[in-house]
Amino acid sequence: MHEEFPTDEPAVVTCGLPYANGDLHVGHLRTYVSGDALSRALARVGQDVAFVCGSDMHGTPIAVNAAEEGVDPESFALEHHERIRETFPQFNVEFDNYGHTHDGTNTELTREFVRSWIDGGHVLEKEIRVAWDAAADQPLPDRFVEGTCPYCGEDARGDECDEGCQRHLEPGEIEAPVSTITGNPAEYRTRPHKFLRLSDFQAYLQGFLDRLEGTANAQNQPREWIEGELQDLCITRDMDWGIDYPGDAAGDASDAPEAGDSTETDLVLYVWVDAPIEYVASTKQYSERVGADEYDWEAVWKNRADGGEIIHVIGHDIIQHHTVFWPAMLRGADYNEPRAVMACGFVNLDGEAFSTSRNRAVWADDYVESGLHPDLYRYHIVTGSEFVADVDFSWDGLQERVNNELVGTLGNFCYRSLLFAERNYDGTPDAEVSEEVREEIEAAIEAFHAAINDYRVRGLGQVPLELARFGNEYIQRHEPWKLTDDDPEAATQVIRDCVQLSKALAVLMEPVLPGKAETLWNQLGEPGSVHDTRLEDALAAPPDAFDEPGELFDQLDDGTVERLDAQLEARIEAAADDAADDAAADRADTETDDADSADTAADAGADADRTETETDDADAADADTMDVDPIANDRVPFEEFTDLDLRVAEVLSADPIEGADDLVRLEVDLGVETRQIVAGIRQLHDLESLPGTRIVVVANLERTELFGVESDGMLLAAGEQADLLTTLGEAEPGTTVQ
Template sequence: MAPSEPPILVTCGLPYANGPCHIGHLRTYVPADIFVRGLKKMGEAPHFICGSDSHGTPIVVNAEERGTTPTELVTRYHDHFDEVFRRMGVEFDYFGNTDDPSNHRRTQAIVEALMEEGHVYPREIQLAYCPSCDRFLPDRYVEGICPYCSSPARGDECDQGCGRHLEPGEISEPVCKVCGSGAEYRTQRHYFFRLSSFSDFLVDYLQSLGGTTNARNYALEWVRQELKDWCITRNLGWGVKFPGSEDLVVYVWVDAPIGYISFTEEWALRTNGDWERYWRKPSRIVHFIGGDIVYHHCIFWPAMLKGAGYTLPSAVVASGMLKIDNKTFSKSRGYVVWVIDDYLEQGLHPDLLRYYLASYTSHTKELNFSWKIFAEKVNGELVGALGNFVNRAVTFTTKNFDRAVPAGELDPEVMAKIEGTVSLVRSALEEYEFKKLADGAMALADFGNVYFQGSEPWKLAKSDRDRCGAVLRNCLQIAKALAILLQPVMPGKMEVAWRQLGLDGTAADARFDDAHLPIEAGMRLGAPEHIFNRIDDSLVSKLDEIFMERIAAIDAKKGKKQGEEKMGTVKFEDFKSLDLRVGEVKAAEGIKGSEKLLRLLVDIGSEERQIVAGIAKTHRPEDLLGRRVVVLANLEPAKLFGVESRGMLLAADADGEAVLLAPDKATPPGTKIR
């Protein structure tokens, strides 16, 4: 096969080597594999690259909790994902690891190039620091409140609110995730990528970026707002060392996408290829990613490449999100389907899930998975329509024509239908619409069933053998086309169909254009067999039971933990150390930029204290004036949204609403609570 001009490189967002593979992962990898297989059927020569994302604080935290090392944890899950992809028929040309020496070298080279061009600079910043643990808290080591939408957030991302990337030092009310203590902000020198200077470039670049509109439009919306420079160093021992600084590593979202380049280098080294042909010269680079990492791939990544002088991606294809049984996907709540334990180890063929992921909905829309719908699609579409048609064509020919393809003219209507479907499948791939591909091919199977049924070959076998032979040859031609067109979606099952048709070579090697090459009369067919088997209700019940038992176990564990928390005790001496007083609110106002926080001036008897409280959504400032409240007066001062807070109001949490505590009768400010 002649090399593509320009050459094509397809990548997938790197699976994070911190836990097992679930079907949410496959929402990215299966469509990408379908795309690559489809390109090959159109005469292209793409290369398919991926690997494990092996750095970052979550891996360090997880390794610490498990009593193992980051290296051991990463190795375990790297091997796990490699196994899952192979079993699911996702065939990468190279599957690497961002902790490989080649990625360390390439990352440092790119960072040094950015520094030489003035795109990276040092700055003194405020970082969350845990006095109890005696260390700075990068990314997932710290949790708190998003400064933009006031939702609970992780240190690097507002994962429960606006979804915005958070820079170090931005999160409000920081808490150490390791020990649960309140954190404070301290000054440290870090390095920043001058992202703000790439705004004009990114607007022009994104307007011409190929792929899916959800990726392009989301990124443009952010770029047209003010872009902030991006802190690219972290206080960790695990990761790629920042050039010239042994106590800092580069942020994981720097070295992870650079893995696309280093993995290409490793592939080229093993195949005598040229990695620079893809990353230093004009090429077609297509990224398949999840919808939750658009910001990183469409803003940070192209700006880094531009600044360091590398080839820019030509398309970013972002998938929609996933639901399980119409519930928001959540590993912590049990709304998850694990690929090995829940699917492959239950004896289910990988192609059935590949078909479901491709055909359920448009690639950019939300996909819902349930075992009931899964079984309905398999039984109705794969068994009842596709498998039934191929089996009838092959079985009837075997029975009446001694396993030989009969002679007879191919019907122009049949050939036109096949050619039209080939054209539709090509356009579906170019539009990254895999449901359109699957639906188009299944419409051809439905056409075949109607053609077979309407032609009544069982009657023609007795009255007009030549006409019967022509009908069956047309049916086998449709079956051949289906095996070719659906091979990217169901590579294993379509090879079974190919062998039944007795065709030379493999379905994988056949091009789309071969679908309308006439099937040869007289050619011997293989032995007929059912390509797909029905999924019984009993199996659906078993799979649902596994799913529900997981949710029940998690709920029970949470209930037990909550019960343990309720039963916790403290010593009387510890309680006596709390300086609790009655206070009176003298002034109250909102804090600019925060929807949750209010700045209060509270009389606590001996003085008036400035206290920041997260009650703006439930209390109007004017309604608080003159109110008696309960104040923890000896709480360590903290800064929230840049405003110093010297105390805390006590409140009850009533279904997420703050109910302020107060004395039940008039009590002077400053009265001690004992």
């Protein structure tokens, strides 16, 4: 489908936008280092390429955190933006442009996108229920509300179920909502919002995924999302931090006169709208800085006929946004589609997940302060595993890779070669490169090309190591130190080959080890910059003379590793102590605070405890069935109980819902009327035997729709097996349960 790199069209490599809400850790950096390496590699093979990114400045977490600190969101985000921006060079991650989503370029471009969607008829308005803080009299978009995930029951915040199933939550979905502003239970109010009609792009997206390159997970994972009818994406939020929805500014005179302080009634765009557009905006800024002759952003993004090569490098947690929402957004605005999405796995810390809340993390600053060269981290993280797989970071692991591979193999070969050459020949000995070595270098170049075209950044790091391995073998096999006296000509040949191999290594290692490549390049006495080389330069003759080289890599000694480990341990423990204190405080809070969240907090605590401390009890009880949940501490007033309208009902029919695994559509007789109720009991009951059964239902539960079927009420059942509540006597359908 696509031609191989390098192509005639310009390319752009982007990385997922860091959120301007905190610092980067070595897990985040995997994406940026990988993107940087890929972009450098593309340049080495002669591809015209830009590497861009920017900070994600909007969204409710920033608004929430800024409010907590008592500063305005803009300066809050800008401060983090600067910190993040300054972090990248410390890891040799060099963006051609690094902007942010709040700048003029992105704001303008985002509005253009949205206007295109409006013009194209892809935007519709719907009235939806949004969480509302009655006390503060304001809407509660996304992270301004916390509650329970409607899908998995875990604690969730805002637009995602961060603790549980990780689902994207649309506004209004979260249950038992609580305002993060006042801590009060939130209510729901109906508000008008704008939606992007994703279903318009259903067929297009199917084809898009067939064409998409990159990693397999990015291509396969979205398949099921686009199989069913795509839900409309709510693209607006009730808040004032963000980019204003452009429709209002243009037309609705009724809304706000221009004065500006209309506060909470303003609609801004959902953060996931303007965030990816920053990819375009940042490219545009780069283009404007260097001139369109040098790099033309429109050729990449806009010219559909022979568009450029758009490559997104992301973490696999945001595949959905990049393979469904984003291509639809681009398509709707008549922009080019991505050629490739590369989604990497997570970085674990000593085998366990990072936890920023528990401070179980190695922050970018920690690494910088360790004094270790950034290229060591780069090599470790890029070659530590296949891109799609998770990779482990530990100081031990780093030490092993560094000492064995970078010091022992790569550094040692270059050092012994150049040192020998300098001592005996004052530089490159006078001879032609042997056929064997030339072929070896050519094979490495070939492997390098293959790695790029397969989107395997790992290969970019492996290729130079393999060539160095060959080098060590080669020099050992020929033992030039024995030949200098016996057979000077043969010695000259061998060393000439080794110097050439070193030069090839400098070129080939540049993407993953840019700093060390530069050092090696300079040791060879090369004029120019290794960052401007092409792969072919690996075969060109090095300068005749160069100075005595230094050691390319230093050993990472045990003392340093122990110190770094101890430092990490100490911090995890300190954080654990804090967390224990917090948890205790939380428990105290919830006892006196609102009843709703106390329930969930207590449950979560009980679950966690159970796995660790109550195993004995579990054994004593009927172990393979279940534990009995502790009785809830919180007493509810009788009035609250009477709010529930419980009734006896008789099942009239029970039919499975097509396409669902668990859901059953029940018709029940409530005495005064017949109701339709949906329940997830398909796997647990023989549906044919249900009609005639008397059950108990909550008759005044809010209506909802499950799998497209309306459910008007809820049946009551006990335990995992959904043992149905029924009546002992002859209570007629419709009888109130009290």
